[in-house]
Amino acid sequence: MSSAGQNVKTVRKRRGLTQRELAEASGVSLSTIRKLEQADRDGARLETLRKLAVALGVPTMRLAGAPGIEEADPITADRWAGVRDALERPPLASGLDDGPPTVAGVRASLDDAMPLFTGDQLAHLSVLLPPLLRDADALGPEGRTVRVRLLQLAGWLMVQTRQFSAAETALERALSESVDRMESAATINTLLWLLLRQGQLSKAHDLSVRWADETEPRISRATPEELSTWGWMLLRLSAAAIRNGQPGEADDAIKLASAAAVALGREYTPGNDFLRRFGPTTVKLKAAENAAVTDRPDLVLRLAERIPLAGLRSTSNNRNRHILDVADAYAKTGQYADAFGKLEQIREGSPEWLPNQRYARDILTKLIKSRRTLTVEMRSMADAVGLPL
Incomplete structure (x- = not known):
């Protein structure tokens, strides 16, 4: 049995829940829970474990054990x-x-x-x-x-x-x-993203807390680079916390990041480093991402209405990820044509980025399941994202 499956089974039984009751409480299908506990599946998606963890009242990483990581x-x-x-x-x-x-x-x-x-x-x-x-x-x-x-x-x-x-x-x-601290922080920012993508949520959480503390400036005297650096550490902290079933801490980190963004008053790119672009719009993008992670599609769409994307480059760190969040929200609310339109928008702007996104494949899978027959455009998109039909 996989460690994740064993952990789910152990905590579920301690809570006195049947597999069916856990499925109803979490929104995860009964067949998925059965396969996970029987080790018919090699690990589980982090999103799936997060839903189960919320229903069981434990941090996501309490269930994850050694999560399977999709490599290249x-x-x-x-x-x-x-x-x-x-x-x-x-x-x-x-x-x-x-x-x-x-x-x-x-x-x-x-x-x-x-x-x-x-x-x-x-x-x-x-x-x-x-x-x-x-x-x-x-x-x-x-x-x-x-x-x-x-x-x-x-x-x-x-x-x-x-x-x-x-x-x-x-x-x-x-x-x-x-x-120096700013140069190191630029590397740590990407390292935190690596940990998040690997599902190492506790490690990402602890490292982002440490660096948020180390880079916290006195806002009244802070330089734009200091505000941007601190803001990104808070956004990484929020991302780790929301995925690990700690919504209160995630919200607190977003609020502090918003304070840094307000102090900046604009989107700022330290040293012309597009990976560290930070400001009010970036915070809104990450707030929408948190809503997507916690399966609140209606909130994602409401937040998206207030996010100006026209001035943002099609970089994979921010804009494209947000468009995927919006596509997912449309798919979950039955607005399939709009969801597919967002995937097409990304393919037009970043065709080489899209095939690396498992998220895009998951969204397209939802859209395909809603159809009896596939259009030519859907088959073309499946090829683009690497989804076998």
Whole structure:
């Protein structure tokens, strides 16, 4: 029996509930609970465990044990093999005809590549990053700043594509070379996202609490970068808490993040780092995400009406995730055409991002179940998100 299934069964019996009663209380199907407890399923979705935990009155991680983690598929892993190799092995010696890399040259190459990062141009990045990482490694101590930034971005991409071990390698390397609190916090922000995606909620919670305490500024004197950094630690704390069945703590963290955003008064991007863009709109996006996690589709749609997306780039950290939350809310409220329209919106703006999103596959699965026959567009979308029919 899987540890998650054993934990569910143990807590359910302590509560004096039958499997059917737990299904009714949680909204999880009886067949899913039976398969989980009988170990017919290899672990369970974090969303499923959260619903069961709420019904049983325990934190999600009390049930999770060692949750199954969906890693990258073989095609994705093969595409990024060069990046993983560059992260984990020392730089290659320069050829006889190669001049040594320079800090200015590597920085210029990274600046030129930024539109690829902000536009989720994954195919191009998988080719460009290996030599750029090796050049950055060859710079020595004088290339520390550009190397840290490149490692942060590489770690983010590895999280994005579910290559978690490589992501941890990149982020640990970036953290080891960071020399000030703000630089370290930028790496910790992505590391927290890695932990959340792995389902390590308790670890993410504790780390975000620590860094929120360490970066909390005096608001009346805080710089925009300090407010942005603290705000993101609070948003990560809220994300960990809401997923671990601690809605009160999640709400408190969102309120504090909102205070930081109000003090900023606008969306702010420290050092032109799109991963740390923070402000009132970002907080609203994450509040809607919390509503989605706790299965409140009506609230997601109400909040979405007040979120201005026109000025936001189609970055996977914020805007695209929010559009998926809205699509899911439409699907759960029976507005299937609107839900499919949101998936099409993401595919049009970020076609290389979408296949890495299990969330998108789950939403499309709901839409397909609502149909007797599939349209050509639905079959095309299934191919786009990697959903076998």
